[in-house]
Amino acid sequence: SVQLLDGPLVEVAEDAVSEADGLGCPAGDDSSRQLGGCGFDVFWAPQASPESMRQEISMCLFERGYCVIRFLQSAGQLEGTMRAARDLKAKGTLIRMPEEVEEHYIGAHFPAKVAWLEPGETLQDELLTAMEINVEQLAGLIQEFAEDLLGDSLSDRTPGILALSLQDDEEEDW
Template identity: 40%
Template sequence: MALATDAAVKPTASGLRTGCCVQVIGQENEASSRRLLGQLQKVDSKVLLLNGQTVFVEVARVQAPKDLRKPIEGGDEASFDMLLGPQTSDAVLAEEMSACLFEKGFCVLKVCQSLTDTARAVEVLHALGEDGTLGRLPEEVEEGYLGSCGRGKVMWLDPDKLETVHHQVLRACDQNLSYLASVLQPCSSDALGAAIDERTPALVSLSFDSDEEEDYPQPVADDKLLGDFLGTWRRGLVRVIHFL
């Protein structure tokens, strides 16, 4: 799931550019004609779909999406500002993120990711919860970290401790966060009013099952934890949430 970059955004024979968001049109005899979105790869007929599946189709079935609207610009709850995949251009991504942050205060990125990998990551988190690795944040800071009404089992992500193959998806997610920070950094002063100089460790959260919240009592907040939270909150420029 880690994102490779390609600075050169070249047009293909169809006139569409490598790395752009496209839709794959179903054939007339197909039972389902629903639109499939994905990222155009270096070959006209190769498309990486949102679910991480790579398909090869006739060039005539690949076209620019129609009526694809962005968040708060007429888009629905599944809308996004930009699609990320292996052919994403750093320059285009930086421009889109900075423009969105400057104009509306947020940016929604859609990652082409395998459903199998996503399910595997969730399984790993459930296993970490069962072995006691995941814990609960104190009441004073829980919503500050997880958002309004946010509750869950959490852990601070240390990439150096994710050594097994089962942790590869979580490691890739963490690498993507670093990638986004590095891409946005050069234009952060203009977009945010201050330059990004570092990123905090990632906090992984798994929602509670319906009957298990009482098994995770909230600890007492000490001065160090409160100080760390307030320091991060005051210095923070951008907060990134990666949903699996």
């Protein structure tokens, strides 16, 4: 049995399963721990166990002092989130980060316009709100290990970032 990233469990022959390769990432960026050089450290699927997520994030924090997490959404969830992101774009809420810091905040090879998801801010999209709650829960999971990992206690976190990929014509303007 193989559990797909969007949830369903399917039966497949063992010889039909292989390790993911390439992941659609630009070649030649293996200089970091980041998954295949894709610009993120941990891929968060809905069925991921809190313990495995805690371990991966803790290791990343120990090695580099920060962790970039990418979340998976179903097609239906993605449609609603994209609508909310486009609404933010139309309102002028999304901005392009300065080139010097963009890679460090949202990962390599991912030019995007972003909006900070400020704590306490009312988000228009249920899934974005759920993701913020998940990140808060994860912060709680690693809080007890923060002093060993980072040399200090964990008392706060950077707000989440909503990133909307740039269209080809938008990237040329940058």
